Amino acid sequence: MAHQRVRTGEWPFTCSDCGKGFTQSSHQLRYQSIHTGEWPFYCSVCGKGFTQSSELRYIRVHTGERPFICSDYGKRFTTLATLQAHQRVHTGERPFTCSVCVKGFTQSSQLMVHQRVHTGERLFTCSVCGKGFTQSSKVLRHQSVHTGVWPFTCSECGKGFTESSSVQRHQSVHTGKWQFTCSDCGKGFISSSQLKIHQRVHTGERPFTCSDCEKGFILSSQLKVHQRDHNGERPFACSDCGKRFTSSYHLLRHQSVHTGEWPFTCSVCEKGFTSSYHLQKHQSAHTGK
Known part of the structure; x- marks a missing residue:
C-alpha cells in the first residue's frame, strides 16, 4: 500500500516543521532528525549522522568498497539498490513519472525532488547566503563554497569535491579514459548525461527558456543564474569588499583581485586570468589565431 502511494502521489504523513510528505509514518519520524539534529547513528570516519543503522554502509564512501557491479560495463556501486536504479539507464525503464510534465525517473526519490521544480518548494536553506535547495544534501554540498572545506580531494591535482563520485569522474581528466x-x-x-548535455552544442537545442526575454539555455542552472539579471538577485557576496554576484563561480573569479592568485596563466608572458576562456582569448594575441 505504501508503495502504491509513490505512484499515486499520495503522502498522508507530513512533517510538522516543513510540510514534507511521506508514504509511511516511520519515514516521517526518521526524517525529522534533519530538523532536530539528533542522529542515532554516526559515521566513524566523518561524523555524518543517520537515522538507521543500515545506513552506516555509507562508510563505503570512505573505504572505496563497491561490492555491486553492473554487468553491462563494470561500474561498481556501494548498495544493491543503487545498482538496480543504475541498470535502468541501460534498459531505459523510468517507472516513476511526473504527473505535471510526464518526465520519467528511475527512482521514486528523484521524482519527489523533481516535483519541487513545479511547486517552487525550497525546503532547505543555506544559513550563510539564504540560497534555497530542494534537498538537504544539496545544502551541505553548497556550503563548501563558503567554508572552503572539500570532503573529497583528487590525489593528482588536489582539486576538492563535495562527493566521492565527482572525484571519480574528475579523474578521467588525468587518466584520459x-x-x-x-x-x-x-x-x-x-x-x-554529460554527453547528452554536450550534444546540445551541436544540435542547437536550448530546452530552458527565460520567461522575461525568451533567451534559451542548455542547462537549467544557466537559466537560474541568468534570471538574476532580471530580478536583481545577487546571493553571493565578497567578504573583502562586499561586491555581490549572481553565481559562486563569478564570486570565486572576482576574489583573485584581492588574493592576487590567478588560476590560469599564459605560458608565453605569464599574465594571469580568472578563467580558461579569457586565457584562450589572450593567447590568440601570441599565436595570431
Whole structure:
C-alpha cells in the first residue's frame, strides 16, 4: 500500500516543521532528525549522522568498497539498490513519472525532488547566503563554497569535491579514459548525461527558456543564474569588499583581485586570468589565431 502511494502521489504523513510528505509514518519520524539534529547513528570516519543503522554502509564512501557491479560495463556501486536504479539507464525503464510534465525517473526519490521544480518548494536553506535547495544534501554540498572545506580531494591535482563520485569522474581528466564519446566532435565524457548535455552544442537545442526575454539555455542552472539579471538577485557576496554576484563561480573569479592568485596563466608572458576562456582569448594575441 505504501508503495502504491509513490505512484499515486499520495503522502498522508507530513512533517510538522516543513510540510514534507511521506508514504509511511516511520519515514516521517526518521526524517525529522534533519530538523532536530539528533542522529542515532554516526559515521566513524566523518561524523555524518543517520537515522538507521543500515545506513552506516555509507562508510563505503570512505573505504572505496563497491561490492555491486553492473554487468553491462563494470561500474561498481556501494548498495544493491543503487545498482538496480543504475541498470535502468541501460534498459531505459523510468517507472516513476511526473504527473505535471510526464518526465520519467528511475527512482521514486528523484521524482519527489523533481516535483519541487513545479511547486517552487525550497525546503532547505543555506544559513550563510539564504540560497534555497530542494534537498538537504544539496545544502551541505553548497556550503563548501563558503567554508572552503572539500570532503573529497583528487590525489593528482588536489582539486576538492563535495562527493566521492565527482572525484571519480574528475579523474578521467588525468587518466584520459572516457566512457562516453561525442560522435560529432570526438570529445570524451565521464557520464551519459554529460554527453547528452554536450550534444546540445551541436544540435542547437536550448530546452530552458527565460520567461522575461525568451533567451534559451542548455542547462537549467544557466537559466537560474541568468534570471538574476532580471530580478536583481545577487546571493553571493565578497567578504573583502562586499561586491555581490549572481553565481559562486563569478564570486570565486572576482576574489583573485584581492588574493592576487590567478588560476590560469599564459605560458608565453605569464599574465594571469580568472578563467580558461579569457586565457584562450589572450593567447590568440601570441599565436595570431
